[in-house]
Amino acid sequence: MTEGAAWHFDNSLVRELGGFFAPHQAAPAKAPRLVVFNDPLAAALNLPGRAAGEEALAGWLSGRDPVPGSEPVALAYAGHQFGQFNPQLGDGRALLLGEVIAPGGARFDLQFKGSGTTPYSRGGDGKCTLSAALREYLMSEAMAALGVPTTRSLAVVATGEGVWREEPHHGAVLTRVAASHLRIGTFEWAAAHHGLDAVQRLTGYALQRHYPALAGAANPALALLEAVADAQARLSAKWMARGFVHGVMNTDNVTISGETIDYGPCAFLDAYSAGQVFSSIDRQGRYAFGQQPAVTRWNLYRLAGALIAAIAAVDEADTEQARLLLESWGARYELYWLAEMRAKLGLFTDQADDLTLAHDLLTALEGQQADFTLLFRALGRSLEQGYGAIADELTDREALATWFQRWQARLADEPQEGADRAALMQAANPVYVPRNHLTDAALAAAEAGDMAPFMALLDAVSRPFDQRAGLDQFERGAAAGAAPFVTYCGT
Secondary structure, three states: OOHHHHHOEOOHHHHHOOOOEEEOOOOOOOOOEEEEEOHHHHHHOOOOOHHHOHHHHHHHOOOOOOOOOOOOEEEOOOEEEOOEEEOOOOOOOEEEEEEEEOOOOOEEEEEEEOEOOOOOOOOOOOEEEHHHHHHHHHHHHHHHHOOOOEOEEEEEEEEEEEEEOOOEEEEEEEEEEEOOOOEHHHHHHHHHHOHHHHHHHHHHHHHHHHOHHHOOOOOHHHHHHHHHHHHHHHHHHHHHHHOEEOOOOOHHHOEOOOOEOOOOOOEEOOEOOOOOOOEOOOOOOOOOHHHHHHHHHHHHHHHHHHHHHHHHHHOOOHHHHHHHHHHOHHHHHHHHHHHHHHHHHOOOOOOOOHHHHHHHHHHHHOOOOOEHHHHHHHHHHHHHHOOHHHHOOOOOOOOOHHHHHHHHHHHOOOOOOHHHHHHHHHHHOOOOOOOHHHHHHHHHHHHOOOOHHHHHHHHHHOOOOOOOOOOHHHOOOOOOOOOOOOEOOOO
């Protein structure tokens, strides 16, 4: 097997979307060292694994040595950041190496993050800290294990160089795997800088890549808008069902494929609150937990704005279809969210009042300091232990008593036996998520040279529904009285 053949590159974006990128090379790492490598993902994609040698992998996945068959480019895109349009963003510290073809024919991007400056760096150093790279690795792999569409992480390689972020840190390069890196911001950039022809070209490419069944649609741009709206409804529902807060839902962080991308100031809920914000820069709560579906729809309106000329170019009347599609998006999202919540609540048939039951649970949880993940596990235990299992999670032990009786009455209409229902509920409600305090502790240890806490946490969250002996420390939230958790962009 030759080195070139091992990577199976076929770089369609470079062939078909000239003008949407700038060719560029990674900064060569001085002393690369493989820190963590995703062996199962490499095997699934038929990429070189440890048999190639850790030195070879470190050289390839740090920028020191060219990856055979790659054609590195920095992608151009725009974006609405906290509601304000920036017409020129782009990959400021990332390089798309190219696309690899996995067994079965699926196409995936390989991208470096932290590999140095690019033409879009805007004065930044283009580097990534070791802790930031490991954070994305941990979070993305946890999300994949939770069944959430997401980019994946193939490797983190320490560069042997320092990175300054108010204090010195170890530098690293993350290798990310994605269905693609096309974003809403990519379409905004095409519309703002190059007009209708560029948008139509990008639309055709996106449909062929992600929604090939729609490639022959009568109005391609309208078909793409609906497909992305559906994918984002599914994704948003899964975020909300798992207590995930993305933290920076700018349009340049929203994929056309419907994958979660750009794990910056993200976190998982401890105590439930619809208004929970972790990001240090989100002072107005724009991207709070409970705001995420509304922001998703707002972002889809921005996609529609970039596509509208292409939609109208086929049929002016289709612009009304686009408007109706977005106006009804909330109902589409609600269907996906309710399906997620039914599974979490042990409901496997449909009844008209289920939506109200699910919403009323969350309303009753406000102010109760109930751990989101533990609360749903407690619901499963309550099938045998009764209401006390739930009461133990609440500030006011009676806060869910009335709701519990309604839920019990609803369960009586279900066909499953109690033990079967409990097993199904536990299969829908994770034991382990990347707890914020544990994540920070693991990253601090890794920066100090001890990878053991990180690897232990990674192992726990990679099998999130499988409760295992000896992992109690990964189930619990932060200790009472702990300082509020805060995340930072670029962390």
